[in-house]
Every structure is written in structure tokens, then in C-alpha cells.
Amino acid sequence: MTPRPLVHIGYHKTATTWFQRCFYPRVEGRRYVPQPLVRRALLDPHALHFDPATARRLxxxxxxxxxxxxxxxxxxxxxxxxxxxxxxDVAARIRATLPDARIVVVVRRQADAIASAYVQYVKGGGTHGVERYLFGRDYLGPHAPEHDEVPRFRFEHFAYDRLIALYDDLFGRENVHVYRYEELRADPPGFIRAFMAEHGLAAPVGDIDFDPANRGLGRLLLRAVRLANRFTARAVADKSCLVHLPYWYKISRRLMRKAAAGRLAGRPATAETLLGPALLAEIERRFQMSNAALDRRIGGRRWATMPPSDARVAPPSRWRRICES
Structure with a gap:
């Protein structure tokens, strides 16, 4: 197979950190470009100042x-x-910079990805509960100056079929390879062997560490970290800070990682425990059409469909409004 650039664009919370640390640097005969260089070349430039030739040089x-x-x-x-x-815009930048690239996209069941996004928000310094994180705009007045100036979580980001269709148009469907995170998680060595065969890659699979690169937070630890985050102004935008203690962010991150690796984390913080049955069902309904298009595009194992939410636990009006939009 003739070598061509391989561009793995995400999504978040689909083992990209593991790919970056444990797999891609070990691929034989290929050059893994470090993340800082990728960011400098494709993400840092202003949209009206981006230059493909400069990106290639970087x-x-x-x-x-x-x-x-x-x-x-x-x-x-x-x-x-x-x-x-x-x-x-980034899709267009990649097309202008590497027109013959093979694109890799890994997607994950939306409810699990959204719950994991919230846990990542807390790990990054967040203090709000899951409802405030997901529906932050609803806590602002309609004329508040920061209503549209501070970007926040968007459910639309997880309608995977839209971005995939854009890459299909830019690179050709045969050059856009979409995988389900659940298949990687179920059988990491088998998934990687099939992945390498499809892309003509070689790596010492027997020597690769398949343990997760990022560990989640248990429910008990999640609450403790949210409290600790009130004493640092870092690092997410939407949070509450009582007082900023210098160096506390780095210290608390070290303590968090040690606790997450031990028995102090508590029971796992899953989509079911974080989001609750009502919002879970609403999320499933919101993405039904998107996932149907995704199934037609990539096939393979499909995500299980949640049963309809019980009328006795009907979601608040903001959930219905967001999920029906």
C-alpha cells in the first residue's frame, strides 16, 4: 500500500490519548507528528490567516x-x-494542506461520550453539576453579554453523521474511515490488528500496552474534585472559584490521579448514574436520526437503543427543548 498521510481527527473520549501515547509512535516506517506541531500547523492560525504551505512546513x-x-x-x-x-473550518484546512490524506474518525455512543465529557470538565477544574454543564446558557439572562460570547457545551457536536458527511465530500468516502469506540474497547488487540491491515501499518502488537491512558473518576471522587476545584481559577472557563491558591491546581491533579488509581474513587461515574434515566432517554431520541444515518454509513455493531423514558420521570422543560431542537 502506497504511504499516504493518516489524519486521526478524534472524537474526544474515544481513546485518542492512548493512540497518541501507546500506538502511533510505535508504528514502523511512519512518522508520528507530535500534538504540539499539529496544533501549531492546523489549529493555532486565525481562520483568515491560515496558509496551507506554512502548515506543511510546520x-x-x-x-x-x-x-x-x-x-x-x-x-x-x-x-x-x-x-x-x-x-x-479545520476540515477545509486539512484538505488544503494534505489533500491525499486518509481520515480516521472514532465515534462513541452519545450518552457515554457526553457523560465522559462532563467528567473531563471536572478533571480540568470544573465545579458545576452536570445539568449546569450541559445547559449553561439557560442559567444566563437572554441579554447577558456573555450569553453568546463564551462557548459552551453543544449537543449538536455529537451528531457524528454531519461531520463525517463533510469529510466524505472533501476527501471521498473511500478515504474516510469511521470506527466505533465500543469495538476497540471490546477487543483492543483484535481491533488494532484489523486497523493496521486496513491502513497498511505495522507495529509490535504484542509489546503494546492496552491499558487505558486516562482513568475516569468514581462518583465519590468526582464530588471531592469538584469541591477542590473551587480553590483554583484554572483551567476551564465556566466555573466558580472561591479563592485562587497558587499551585493548588497541579497539586490537586496529582492527588486526583493517585486517588483514581486506588480504592478512594468510589463506584464508577457512568452515563446512567450521572445523567439519570430521563435525560438518557432524551439523548437517545435526539440522536436517533443521526445514528440511523451513521449505521447506513459504517454498519457494524450498532449501539443499543434506550427504552422510552417513564412518564413519571419526565425531563425538565430545558431538556425537552434542547433535545427536540
Whole structure:
């Protein structure tokens, strides 16, 4: 197979950190481009000042063997890809810079991805509960100056079929390869062997560490970290800070990682425990059409469909409004 650039655009919370740390750097005969260089080349430039030639120069020589993996290429996790504008513009940047690239997209059941996004928000310094995180705009007055100036979580970011269709148009459907995270998680070595065969890659699978690169937070630890985050102004935009203690962010992150690896984390914080049955069912309904299009596009194992929510636990009006939009 003739080498061509491989660009893995995400999504977030689909083992991209593991790909970056444990797999892509070990692929033989290919050049893994570090994340900072990818960001400098494709994400940092202003939209009206982006230059493909400069991007290629930053990415380095031998682009036909290059592997890029940066989840923010699909859009920021906590800002919905700036209402999709960043996600769309970055796709055009990649096309202008690496027109013969093979695109890799990994998607995840939306409810699990959204719950994991909230946990990541807390790990990054967030203090709000899950409802405030998901529906932050509803807590502002309609004429508040920050209503549209501060990007926030967007459900639309997880309608995967829209971004995939855009990449299909730009690169050709045969050059856009979409995978389900659940298949990777079920059988990591088997998934990677099939992945390598499809893309003509070689790596010592027997020597690869398949343990997750990022560990989640248990329910008990999640509450403790939210409280600890009130004493640092870092690092997410939408949060509450009682007082900023210098160095507390780094110290608390170290303590968090140690606790997450031990028995102090508590029971796992899953989509079911974080979101509750009503919102889970609403999320499933919101993405039904998108997932049907995704099933037609990639086939394979499909996500299980949630049963309809019980009328006795009908979601608040903001959930219905958001999920029906």
C-alpha cells in the first residue's frame, strides 16, 4: 500500500490519548507528528490567516508517511467546536494542506461520550453539576453579554453523521474511515490488528500496552474534585472559584490521579448514574436520526437503543427543548 498521510481527527473520549501515547509512535516506517506541531500547523492560525504551505512546513518533511492524531481537529469538547464553525473550518484546512490524506474518525455512543465529557470538565477544574454543564446558557439572562460570547457545551457536536458527511465530500468516502469506540474497547488487540491491515501499518502488537491512558473518576471522587476545584481559577472557563491558591491546581491533579488509581474513587461515574434515566432517554431520541444515518454509513455493531423514558420521570422543560431542537 502506497504511504499516504493518516489524519486521526478524534472524537474526544474515544481513546485518542492512548493512540497518541501507546500506538502511533510505535508504528514502523511512519512518522508520528507530535500534538504540539499539529496544533501549531492546523489549529493555532486565525481562520483568515491560515496558509496551507506554512502548515506543511510546520508539519515537517516526509508528509506521505506522517501520522497526525489530535482530537481537537474534530472541534473542542467543551465548546461544541464553536458551534461547528471550528470543526468545519479545520476540515477545509486539512484538505488544503494534505489533500491525499486518509481520515480516521472514532465515534462513541452519545450518552457515554457526553457523560465522559462532563467528567473531563471536572478533571480540568470544573465545579458545576452536570445539568449546569450541559445547559449553561439557560442559567444566563437572554441579554447577558456573555450569553453568546463564551462557548459552551453543544449537543449538536455529537451528531457524528454531519461531520463525517463533510469529510466524505472533501476527501471521498473511500478515504474516510469511521470506527466505533465500543469495538476497540471490546477487543483492543483484535481491533488494532484489523486497523493496521486496513491502513497498511505495522507495529509490535504484542509489546503494546492496552491499558487505558486516562482513568475516569468514581462518583465519590468526582464530588471531592469538584469541591477542590473551587480553590483554583484554572483551567476551564465556566466555573466558580472561591479563592485562587497558587499551585493548588497541579497539586490537586496529582492527588486526583493517585486517588483514581486506588480504592478512594468510589463506584464508577457512568452515563446512567450521572445523567439519570430521563435525560438518557432524551439523548437517545435526539440522536436517533443521526445514528440511523451513521449505521447506513459504517454498519457494524450498532449501539443499543434506550427504552422510552417513564412518564413519571419526565425531563425538565430545558431538556425537552434542547433535545427536540
Amino acid at each position: 508539519l515537517g518533511d516526509g508528509l506521505d508517511t506522517a501520522i497526525l492524531c489530535e482530537e481537537n481537529l474534530s472541534g473542542g469538547l467543551h465548546n461544541g467546536g464553536l458551534a461547528g464553525c471550528l470543526s468545519k
